[in-house]
Amino acid sequence: MSKLDKLLAEKETEAFLKEVMHLCRKKLSKIPISEVDKEDAVQVTIMKVHKALDTYDSAKAMASTYFDKVMNNGINSYLRYLKTHEPFTKSLGIADEYDEEAEGNVVALPSDASDYDVTNIMIDFLCYSNLTEKEKQVFQMRCEGLEFKEIADALGCSKARISQIWKSLINKYYANNA
Numbered sequence: 001m002s003k004l005d006k007l008l009a010e011k012e013t014e015a016f017l018k019e020v021m022h023l024c025r026k027k028l029s030k031i032p033i034s035e036v037d038k039e040d041a042v043q044v045t046i047m048k049v050h051k052a053l054d055t056y057d058s059a060k061a062m063a064s065t066y067f068d069k070v071m072n073n074g075i076n077s078y079l080r081y082l083k084t085h086e087p088f089t090k091s092l093g094i095a096d097e098y099d100e101e102a103e104g105n106v107v108a109l110p111s112d113a114s115d116y117d118v119t120n121i122m123i124d125f126l127c128y129s130n131l132t133e134k135e136k137q138v139f140q141m142r143c144e145g146l147e148f149k150e151i152a153d154a155l156g157c158s159k160a161r162i163s164q165i166w167k168s169l170i171n172k173y174y175a176n177n178a
Contacts, residue, residue, distance in 0.1 A: 002064035045074030138165045
């Protein structure tokens, strides 16, 4: 019986989630992404595991097998998220680093925009890219840090539709900066 199985059988939920966190970090240690992204992936995965606790049936599978799949799905889901969002944030020159002395995120400007700040780049993109009203809303909400699901709920459409709009935004950004 694995450690996860024992912890779950003993109803030690907190210890179980700590072990899952440890296993996630171990899996992520081999993946070449930033430490911030690794921690974000761990958090996303922990939320998926916590949600999956409600649907887990010990008669159908061992906890170690079931939650290993949930962990892998959580990590892969976050890596897909990174892959689809990385080109846009990199093109804006936004770094995903935290500067403790400045108490905020580090923002690295593109070399050809040395006298511009990221806000001006975003404003220019919004004003001169021929965006629809919905694209402007989605862009603004994403810049505020909202997830696709949250935007979809706020705008009354599906998460898939928000994803389509976001891809359109990325395509328009590259078309204007080609």
